[in-house]
Amino acid sequence: MARLFEYQGKEILKRAGFTIPDGKVCTSPEETEETAKKLGGTVAVKAQVWVTGRKAKGLIRFCKTPEAAREAAEELLGQVVNNFPIEKLLVEKLLEVDRELFAAIIIDDAEAQPVVIFSSLGGSGIEETARKHPEAVARKHIDLKVGLRDFEARELVRKTTLDRSHYNKAAATLVKLYKAARLTETRSIEINPLIITKDGQWVAADCHATVDDYAVFRHPELGIEIARELDHPITTLERLAYGVEKSDYRGTFYFFQIIQDIPEAGKNTQGEDIIGFHGAGGGGSMISMDSLGKTNFAIANFCDTSGNPPASKVYRAAKIILAQGPIRGYFASGSGVASQEQFHSARGFLKAFRELGLSVPAVIRLGGNKEEVAIEILKTHLADIGVPVEAYGKDDSAVSCAERLRALVDGGPYSPIGPDPISNPDPPEKPYAFKTLTGQWTVDHAKCASCDKKPCVDACHPNILELDDGKVVLNITAEEAAKGRCTECLACEIACWAEAKKAIKIDLPIPGLDEYLAEKEVVQEVS
Amino acid sequence: MSILVNKDSRVCVQGITGREGMTRARLMTEYGTSVVAGVTPGKGGQEVLDVPVFDTMFEAMAATKDQGGIDISVLFIPAPLVKSAAIEAIEAGVKFLVIVPDRVPIWDVMEIADAAKEYEASFLGPNTLGCLSVDQAVLGMMGGTARSAKDFFKPGKVGVSSRSGGITSSIAYYLSKAGIGLTTICHVGGDVIIGLPHSEVVKRFQEDPETEVIVMFGEIGTSQEERVADLMMKKEVTKPVVAYIGGKGAKEGTRFSHAGAIIEGGKGTREGKIQALKAAGAHLVEDFVDIPKVTSEVLKSLEKPE
Ligand code: SF4
Ligand code: SF4
Numbered sequence: 001m002a003r004l005f006e007y008q009g010k011e012i013l014k015r016a017g018f019t020i021p022d023g024k025v026c027t028s029p030e031e032t033e034e035t036a037k038k039l040g041g042t043v044a045v046k047a048q049v050w051v052t053g054r055k056a057k058g059l060i061r062f063c064k065t066p067e068a069a070r071e072a073a074e075e076l077l078g079q080v081v082n083n084f085p086i087e088k089l090l091v092e093k094l095l096e097v098d099r100e101l102f103a104a105i106i107i108d109d110a111e112a113q114p115v116v117i118f119s120s121l122g123g124s125g126i127e128e129t130a131r132k133h134p135e136a137v138a139r140k141h142i143d144l145k146v147g148l149r150d151f152e153a154r155e156l157v158r159k160t161t162l163d164r165s166h167y168n169k170a171a172a173t174l175v176k177l178y179k180a181a182r183l184t185e186t187r188s189i190e191i192n193p194l195i196i197t198k199d200g201q202w203v204a205a206d207c208h209a210t211v212d213d214y215a216v217f218r219h220p221e222l223g224i225e226i227a228r229e230l231d232h233p234i235t236t237l238e239r240l241a242y243g244v245e246k247s248d249y250r251g252t253f254y255f256f257q258i259i260q261d262i263p264e265a266g267k268n269t270q271g272e273d274i275i276g277f278h279g280a281g282g283g284g285s286m287i288s289m290d291s292l293g294k295t296n297f298a299i300a301n302f303c304d305t306s307g308n309p310p311a312s313k314v315y316r317a318a319k320i321i322l323a324q325g326p327i328r329g330y331f332a333s334g335s336g337v338a339s340q341e342q343f344h345s346a347r348g349f350l351k352a353f354r355e356l357g358l359s360v361p362a363v364i365r366l367g368g369n370k371e372e373v374a375i376e377i378l379k380t381h382l383a384d385i386g387v388p389v390e391a392y393g394k395d396d397s398a399v400s401c402a403e404r405l406r407a408l409v410d411g412g413p414y415s416p417i418g419p420d421p422i423s424n425p426d427p428p429e430k431p432y433a434f435k436t437l438t439g440q441w442t443v444d445h446a447k448c449a450s451c452d453k454k455p456c457v458d459a460c461h462p463n464i465l466e467l468d469d470g471k472v473v474l475n476i477t478a479e480e481a482a483k484g485r486c487t488e489c490l491a492c493e494i495a496c497w498a499e500a501k502k503a504i505k506i507d508l509p510i511p512g513l514d515e516y517l518a519e520k521e522v523v524q525e526v527s
Numbered sequence: 528m529s530i531l532v533n534k535d536s537r538v539c540v541q542g543i544t545g546r547e548g549m550t551r552a553r554l555m556t557e558y559g560t561s562v563v564a565g566v567t568p569g570k571g572g573q574e575v576l577d578v579p580v581f582d583t584m585f586e587a588m589a590a591t592k593d594q595g596g597i598d599i600s601v602l603f604i605p606a607p608l609v610k611s612a613a614i615e616a617i618e619a620g621v622k623f624l625v626i627v628p629d630r631v632p633i634w635d636v637m638e639i640a641d642a643a644k645e646y647e648a649s650f651l652g653p654n655t656l657g658c659l660s661v662d663q664a665v666l667g668m669m670g671g672t673a674r675s676a677k678d679f680f681k682p683g684k685v686g687v688s689s690r691s692g693g694i695t696s697s698i699a700y701y702l703s704k705a706g707i708g709l710t711t712i713c714h715v716g717g718d719v720i721i722g723l724p725h726s727e728v729v730k731r732f733q734e735d736p737e738t739e740v741i742v743m744f745g746e747i748g749t750s751q752e753e754r755v756a757d758l759m760m761k762k763e764v765t766k767p768v769v770a771y772i773g774g775k776g777a778k779e780g781t782r783f784s785h786a787g788a789i790i791e792g793g794k795g796t797r798e799g800k801i802q803a804l805k806a807a808g809a810h811l812v813e814d815f816v817d818i819p820k821v822t823s824e825v826l827k828s829l830e831k832p833e
Contacts, residue, residue, distance in 0.1 A: 107633060109719045110750050112640035144641045185634045214606065215632035252629070282717060283691020283744060286773045287815050306693070307629065308547075308668075335693025337679060337700040339656060339671035368696070369671030394700060397816050484546070 001187045001210040002227045005048040007090045009189065009207030015221075016180035018173075018191075018204045023092030029073040032091050036069035039093040045072040048088040049081045052125065052208070059086075062094065083232040095203055100193035101162070102126055103174055105142075105181040107188065113141045114181065116148055116174055120162035122193035136161045148178040169202060184222070185215035228256075235260055237320055240512045241303075244316045248438050250484075251309025253317055257301045262325035272298040273328035273409050275360075276321040280334025280345070281306040284398075288333035288365075291398040295406045297331070300324050308340045312438060312488035312508045314348025319510060322356050323517055329409045330362035333401055337394045338368030346374035346391070347490040350381050350422070351506075353389065357419035361387050361408035365401045367394030381498060386416040422497040423505035434474055435482040439508040443496075445471045447503035451496075456504060459495035462487055528737035529660030529711045530686065530728070531623065531651070532560070532599060536664055539564040539587055539600040539621070541612050543575050548603035551627075552576055555601070557673030560664040563591050566600075584612075584619035601625040601657065601666050609653065610635035614642045625666045626652035629717065636720045643722065650722030651715065656692035658713040659699075669696060669712065683708015685822060686732040688725050689744035690715055690751070691773070698742060698818055705819035707826065710738045719749055726754035733764045740767050740825050742818060743809075745800055747774035752800040759807035767825045768809040771818060772800050 004012075010020045022039055025048070026032040036043045047059040054060045059081065061072040069091065079086050100122035108115045117139040121129050130137045138159040142148050153171035162170055173194065181189050189209040196202055211219065216227035226234060226242050234242075241255035259274055266274050277292065277299045279285025285304050292299055301324060305317045321330070332349065345366055353362070366374040371393040378391040388408050392401050428444030435441075448454075448471045456472050457465045464485055466475040472492075476485055493504040532538075538555065542548040543565025553576055556562050562578050564587040571582035581587040588597055600616040602609060602624065609631045616624055617639070626639075631653040643650055651658060657667015661682040670676025679696065681703040689695040695714040702709060713728050715721055725743055732738045741764075745752040752772065758764040774797050805811055812821050 107637070107720075110724075110754070112637050112720045114637070144637055182634065185632060187633065212633040214630045215634065217607070218632070281691060281693030283689070283694035283746065283773055284697065286691075286746070287694070290773075290815075335691065335697045337697040338693050339668050339675075339696060341671065368693075369675045394697075395704075399816065 001229060002213055002216055002224050003050050003229060004209040004211060004222070005050070005088065006046060006207055007048060007088070008222065009209035010204065012180055012184050012186070012189070012209060013191070013204045013207055016176055016183070018176065018180075019201060020204050021092040021095055023090055026073065026089045026091050027077070027087060029070045029077065032073035032089055033066045033070035035091040036063060036066040039091070042094040043069055044092045044094055045069050045076065046090040046092065047076045047079070047081070047086045048090055049084060049086055051081060085233070095195055095205060096198040097195050098198045099196040101170070101196070102129065102190075102192045103177055103194050104188065104190040104192070105178050105186070106190075108141065111141060113144065114178070115139050115141050116153070116156065116178060118157055118160060118170065118174060120157075120160040122195075126190075126192065133161075142178065147182065148175050150175050166196070173202060184219060185212050186210060187212050230256055232260070236512070236516050237323060240510055240516065241317070241320050243511060244313070244320070248310075248313055251305060251307040251313055253309065253313050254304040255301060255317065255320060257324065259298065259300045262300055262327060264326055266326040266328040268298045270298070272296050274298045274300050275329040275331050275405070275409075276300050276324060276327045277303060278317060278321055278330070278332040279304045280332075280338060284333070284335030287335075288331070288398040288402075291333075291402040292331060294399060295402040297329070297402070297405070300327050305345070306334065306340075309344070310488045311344045311348040311351070311490040312436075314345045315352045315490070315508060316510050318349055318352035319356060319513065322352065322358070323513060325520075327360060329360050329405050330358070331402065331405050332362070333365035333398050334367070336365065336367035336398065340368065341370045342366040342368050342374035343370050343377055344489060346377040347494055350377060350494065351490055353382060353385065355419060355421045357416060358385060358387055358389070359414075359416040359418075361405065361412070361414065362389045363392070363401050363405040363408065364389065365392045365396060365398065367392070367396070377494070381494070384417070385420070387414040422502070423493060424502040428503075432471070432473060434478045434486070436486045436488050436506070437482065437484045439488065439506060441481075441486060442505045442507070443472055444503045447501040448472055451500045451503070453499060455495040455499045456492040459491040461489065461491065465492060528735050529663055530731040530735050530738070531658050531711060531713065532660050532664045532666050534559055534663040535561070537561055537563045537591070537595050537598045538664070538666065539566060539584070539597045539616075540578070540603065541566045541584070541600055541616065542603035543567060543578065543580060544570045544573070545603055547627075549575055551601070551603060551668045552578065554668060554670065554673055554676070555665055558659075558665045558670070558676055559662070560666065563594065564597060584615045584621070588619045588621075597621050599623045599625065599666060601627065603627055606630040606632070610638055613639045613650065617642045617646045617648045620646075622648045624648065624650035624722070625655065625657050626650055626716075626722070627655060627657060627667050629654035631718070633718075633720055636718070640720065640722065649727070651713070652718075652721060653716055654718045655716035655721075656695060656714040658711055660711045661709045667714075669714065679703060680712065681708045682710075684710065684737060684739040684826070685742055686710045686735065686738040686740070687712040687742045687744075688715060688728040688732070689713070690717065690725070690746045691744060692717070694744050694773075698744060701816075701819050702742070702822060705823060707819060707822055710735060715751070724749070724751040724754065726751060726758055729755050729758065729764055729768070733766055738766065739829055740769060740822060742822055743768055743770045745770060745772040747772070747797045747800075748795050750795060753803045756803035756807040756809070759809065767829070768804070769812060769818065769822050769825055770804050770809045771812045771815060772797050772804075773815075
């Protein structure tokens, strides 16, 4: 679930009609000082980070003067909290507090219903309050059909120690909060504290909210770039991977880096070999990663291509995994008995490994539907690349495959042949091309003229290629091909490369990857 | 016997004219599922794999009424449209849904759950590969093709319930290969809110006379496995449960909202699940590859009366 910063949560509340303290998001000491001056009096300088209990951790500072605010900003900005540097500060006018309350709407997964929680004591963590002062806390499941109605909210707040003079206002606040949660599709939204000021105003002084990742697409107003919870700031490669996933709805592709800077030797400080990991399916990936731990490998990244991804997606994933740096091996392993046809993944691996010139040993465990074909593809077409690539199926466990990789990594050095693309890099003499869903398909008809077997046509299972006077062409419209009738299965390109004239070239760009690699190269040269 | 689906279940495929819908409808019919209708708004009147296509669920229901109507609907529909399609099926009178797509927004799932409760219907998923009753019928995409599904899964006495799709078929395959046959295998779905969590599936296995042992693949997060332990403690589930909980290597998520912890009451950790299940008498498997071994021991112990 996507976590929101305090200021983002407060924007939701503001849209829903809540009063929030006067203030502004600042990104520099100068701006902080300026803002403090404008607000006047004592201000709170609040680090925008994803932790609770910020006050105790020194991440909220109360500053009496603009100069003090500036100093606080200087100290806070750039500080790293849970791997994330502080980039933003929320600078707010200090409130004159009379009472602190708590209000939240949370989704109860087990009951599949939202819950409203209200406490007449706010400020500290609600778990603690519930333990120490159970009489102050009340909660209730909400019927989605009718929502939270004001009389229900009044009945709820009546069960706490809140003074009855506040019942109406508290109930209205809860109803408003529920509406905000429903409208924004939050997983949880929590106001703590909800403050009654000395002059009787109800103000949301802090806000923690998380939004349902799957609903983010309906909420451009939240400005969430990547709906995914990472434990570190997003890296360039992760951003590229997310771009690939977003632009291709077929199957999932989930990638994140566990080791962000791989040392030149490809080993971590414990001397373990760092390897690239490519899983398929959550459960299978987990078991496969466990098996790597048992064989003393360190894992550079998590990657999951599953849910019936096309070959093109697996190809891009493999390229991104290899772009991470000097890994010592490549391990692909999923559940072992997948429902999807495994040869799609095999073709993706094949194209990526040849094009990039795989330089480390790889073990690919492609168990499941049509695994024989998949294993055959890898065995025949990667036998000559100078590094071992072994392929296994459902009858080989993840552990035994990890042990194979161990043996291969220990068995080096190898002499990789380097990049040897499966398509001819020369510009075609007589090009014929069409767009695919995420790339471009090109053939050189000059080469087709001397091809007698024409294996590309048979290789195309979706049956969209035909011969026209000896030349291969589409038998559907270019629009249909571009909309996904060409499944980017790569079968034609591989058939033409292996059995004919290397006339087909399927371009599957990853926007930004070349720039990333070029930049990395420069950095390496400099250092 | 079996749970959730059998050879007589009358099944409808919502989204049958789409890429995924058509491929999976073929798997289902070839395996033996009785697919009696398809629904795609705007595409009524056609036939897909000899199955009549209707524009709406109500129309499909009415048209098939004389032959016995529709018991189950399987959805292959883009996630943003799932809510409407699911509630349509429920209100049209379908009692069991299999919601295959993932990324269905959580508030939509809650609305579906609400409608299901009102109409006394239930649903598997979202984000599920479906379920399969060996040699009878399959719902969703379990097994990939009818051929491989027939090859992989053999009939017998063990029911499988899993939080991971790929692992559902892996466990089922490795059990079959070890000579341990199956009744129904079921992927409960990968999302946090799902229609039939482990506890519900296990309850159905308990009622199924053919199922003698239940194999469960759990994961960290949610309270599903703890609820199975509760059922065992209360003796509502008395059949032996063999359980594996994945996620040893996974970091426990640091919680952002304290209020969430109140509701979950400390549930969700791998350790907590293992403790709860052990205390309830489940057979915990440490190493994934040992699942067949442990299951076969449990089956053997059932044979000789103590
Ligand atoms: S196999 Fe290659 S060379 Fe032969 S017809 Fe097809 S594209 Fe042309
Ligand atoms: S043209 Fe056919 S074989 Fe080639 S990638 Fe497209 S679908 Fe696959």
